[in-house]
Amino acid sequence: MTPADSSARMRALCARAPVIPVLVIEDAGLARPLAEALVAGGLPVLEVTLRTPIALEAIRAMAEVPGAEVGAGTVLTAGDLAAARQTGAGFAVSPGATPALLDAAEAEGLPLLPGAATASEAMALLARGHDVAKFFPAAAMGGAAALAALGGPLPQVAWCPTGGISPATAPDFLALPNVLCVGGSWVAPRAMLEARDWAGIEERARAAAAL
Numbered sequence: 218m219t220p221a222d223s224s225a226r227m228r229a230l231c232a233r234a235p236v237i238p239v240l241v242i243e244d245a246g247l248a249r250p251l252a253e254a255l256v257a258g259g260l261p262v263l264e265v266t267l268r269t270p271i272a273l274e275a276i277r278a279m280a281e282v283p284g285a286e287v288g289a290g291t292v293l294t295a296g297d298l299a300a301a302r303q304t305g306a307g308f309a310v311s312p313g314a315t316p317a318l319l320d321a322a323e324a325e326g327l328p329l330l331p332g333a334a335t336a337s338e339a340m341a342l343l344a345r346g347h348d349v350a351k352f353f354p355a356a357a358m359g360g361a362a363a364l365a366a367l368g369g370p371l372p373q374v375a376w377c378p379t380g381g382i383s384p385a386t387a388p389d390f391l392a393l394p395n396v397l398c399v400g401g402s403w404v405a406p407r408a409m410l411e412a413r414d415w416a417g418i419e420e421r422a423r424a425a426a427a428l
């Protein structure tokens with residue numbers, strides 16, 4: 218898959234809803250009802266971080282939920298990317314980007330949302346043909362003001378900021394012309410997951426979808 222096709226796919230996914238929930242799942246049994254709650258609440262695009270031992274199992278279960286578009290997050294290596302694709306992930310998200318990871322995404326044919334946090338990193342992605350990137354860690358790197366400033370010289374880069382974003386700050390990002398959607402873990406926090414509070418998570422998803 219070419220970088221241009223990858224970017225186009227990520228643009229389409231970000232157009233589905235204003236928020237991509239970032240999910241840390243410790244128990245594979247929670248994956249399916251969690252995906253059902255998020256989709257029911259209006260958030261169909263889901264990022265499952267590869268930070269737990271059962272993350273790939275969770276992706277497999279969630280990908281079967283009608284309407285869900287499930288991707289793998291915390292993709293750091295070519296091996297992570299290959300495992301994500303083989304498991305049925307529809308896209309991958311990385312906190313940064315290396316040439317090896319970008320090569321792997323092209324070779325595997327898996328759309329990748331690569332991370333960048335500076336003008337030089339965004340320029341490196343542009344030089345490879347990627348014009349959609351994850352701004353990470355968004356709040357710590359200067360928040361919406363930083364992205365607005367990057368949009369001056371680099372208006373051709375469209376962003377999905379993630380990291381430290383809340384329902385209170387998400388609108389500041391979403392109001393920017395160079396922001397497609399935002400990512401965040403607040404929609405499905407650990408305590409609600411452990412409590413299997415599917416109604417509560419669906420309600421949070423509904424609120425996020427309305428941002």
Ligand SMILES: O=C(O)C(=O)C[C@H](O)[C@H](O)COP(=O)(O)O
Pocket residue numbers: 239266290291292310311312353379380381382400401402403
């Ligand atoms: O693991 C990854 O690759 C990530 O995507 C890191 C996430 O951006 C943050 O975990 C978002 O979490 P919050 O800041 O709690 O919303």
